[in-house]
Amino acid sequence: MTDLQKIYSRLFDSFGPQNWWPADTPFEVMIGAILTQQTSWKNVEVAIQNLKDKNLLNVESLSDIPNDELEKEIRKTGFYRQKSKAVKNLVSFLMEEYQGDLDKMCTEDRQELREKLLSVKGIGHETADSILLYACIKPFFVVDAYTRRALKRLELADTDDYEQIRDFFESSLPKETTLYNEFHALWVELGKRHCKIKPLCDNCPLNDMCPHPSKTE
Template sequence: MIQERLLEIYEILLCEFGRQNWWPGDSRFEIAVGAILTQNTNWNNVEKAINNIKAENMLSPESLYKCPEEKLTELIRPAGYFNVKAKRLKAFLKWLIENHGADIDSLESIYAGDLREELLSIKGIGRETADSIILYCLDKPSFVVDAYTARIFIRHQFIDQTADYEQIKELFEGALPEESKLYNEYHALIVQLGKNYCKKRKPLCDECPLGHLPRSLEEEY
């Protein structure tokens, strides 16, 4: 039943928005960097930061790791929270270089669950970022949960408003086929729905493609 309902929503959103072709990036490493920089900002700002890095010919693990932190913060300034993100990026690079020979392609051979544990052990790498790297960078099935996901599926009564990240992730992974392409597209479509209709303060329920589904707006999400 849950699987049918989630797949129905997926098809509705796909019909509404079309395929999103996430995640933008010319290489796996660029996608991983983008996943770290995109927290608490929009993608246009991340693109500016990545373009700054490219302009300095520094888009490689070794070059970025050797980059003085003061310079790195300036390069990624457009992404916001640049001091914090520089430290997170440096921690990720240190892990990648010391544990995997700076070879991001080598991560492909690691089981998704084990890789997630490794990523979460890196200071500053949270669950959403780890899952984004696993899914979008390495094409492994690990459903990404964000604020839009929680808001939409709490409002539509799939989950309780007290549900945490892991519980929401388990809802999707337990009900949907274990397919990275499905997880990828579904999360991208959820983001579009959240941005355009299921807004935090003034949701556009009457115009929403899911407006016909049962919902509750009694609480603020």
């Protein structure tokens, strides 16, 4: 059993299945992925509900809505001017490349699709991979800040580079979307429980795996 498989087992046994992404449709996943950038999910839920209440959570409406009106709906998620532009950029991309058809987007070659998503302004590595994994169900491992900090803490990775860490996961684990899905969600759950600082936390399922569990800086 590899270190990563062991960690996954510990997290799964402690926190249980996370059943991500919390959304009703793949389109909702994509918009949520942008809105949750550097923002707690609680605030994103409000914004998503605002959009749903006004029947704005679809490609056509978000294509037509003026930027300042969209900003109002998503204000609570922070960085709302940037995120509003990112959402508009994404729906423009969807319309131009796939006539607004998400299924069409997801049938494209996975590497090419990733490159295209990354070329959309406002969509970076994590957002692109979140869309690929949770909206298109393609095996890309999503790496977030929690994951990087924990890997470094556990001395399993000596880099901060996103692509290297993603490659580490993808080459160490079976290429299963359900595994990638749960694993990333479990890292986030670990982070939410404040297991990100040294020592990871009280009752953290990974504490005894830390190289220096009682080191005091």
